[in-house]
Amino acid sequence: MIYLQNIGTYFIMIKDIFRRPTKWSVMKPLILKDIDDLIIGSLGIVAFISFFVGGVVAIQTALNMTNPMMPKYLVGFATRQSIILEFAPTFISIIMAGKMGSFITSSIGTMRVTEQIDALEVMGINAINYLVFPKFIALILYPFIISIAMFLGILGGLIACVYGGYGSMEDYIEGLQTEFIPFHFVYAFLKTFVFAFLLATIPSFYGYFMKGGALEVGKASTTSFVWTSVMIILVNFLLTSLLLG
């Protein structure tokens, strides 16, 4: 029963994000701050993980190609497919559910605990719009992070492949170009937009509606990470079935 209630409350919150908008002069700096915190602040970790995971994917593929009949360009091909279709949009989004999600839940949750949200409501401000809308807008730029993850993942694979002695640069690039299907990018970025929506709203929900004190802020962050990850995986399965199945 509590799950049904939470789902209902979540959708009412989604509606409230767009009701009674805050003045643009107040909202603009909030959006810029959230772009800085959520997007720019995530670039370092995304770049680091993407580059090295791309390298690992290339090495693993090369090490598992034991049959001499298999073409050398398969390393580049497999790395490209893994990175573009799953690693960059899905795996990075799950990492971001931890990084961005816990930041969003704990910052909104702390505002709840310290009565800052009550202060907004007493002033007659739509607190959900004030707090969640800037995050929603900031995460429209989330595909930018995923593009960088794709590029650095493939670059990491190239460097690991060439400098690790697993294949030549020509073979790797040939693999990148082999059977390239542009729709895979459409699929990847469509997923990314849906994940961005989940990343902005589910952690906000758990922060906004939390009850209790500092301990509960920690619990809410954990719960928010779990449910954001679960929803990303379920939606990923659904979208893959619909778009590629």
Place this chain on the structure above:
Amino acid sequence: MIEVKDLHKSFGDAHILKGITTSFEKGKTNLIIGQSGSGKTVFLKCLLGLFEYEEGSISYDGKIFNNLSADDRRELRADIGMVFQGSALFDSMTIAENVMFPLRMFTKQSKSEMEDRVNVVLNRVNLPDAHHKKPSEASGGMQKRVAIARAIVNRPKYLFCDEPNSGLDPKTAIVIDNLIQEITDEFNITTVINSHDMNSVMEIGEKIVFLKDGLKAWEGSNETIFKTDNEVVTDFVYSSNLFKKVRKMYIEENQ
């Protein structure tokens, strides 16, 4: 003036407010007092419109809150200033930005006009040099004064304070009490304070509403509270050893 009639509020099976009728007068500091768990905070949150109530009515200068349209409620809220127990200052903003916040949200003033008003209000609460500090860099007493400045910056008609003295030393608590009293007189506003601090009762309690178990057990002023025979009130008022000794001395002197 704020009038409350037969106010009932429950959470599930727990009946917290059991029919409170009272009024809070303009230009006076009105205190709601009572033990922890007596329903003070729930009552205050009902007055602020943060909790919906099941029965009864609350009217602000004749306007019944529940009968107001969403726009009228928003307009009314712009006339309300609130000082929260923990100050509830926005961590991400400086003290000046915190005080300026209601002006940015509800007025069309230019930046220089807003800055002038912030300067006036921060001077009024004796914080002329705190503009650029973050709330975390301010002491508890300073935070309370900033919260008062933020509450009065938009010239409210009603000022609510939830335990404004909690966590403060007795000297700072008196400074805060006097500041609230002075602001109430100066701006002729309706001030409602939720407190269980007997010093506040003595200092500024022009009207006192005593709650017990969700009911109004007594009402009066700081002049009459020490003379009442109401046992519930005397139990509360003389619960501290200091007040017990003061009362004993008073009785001995008058015998």
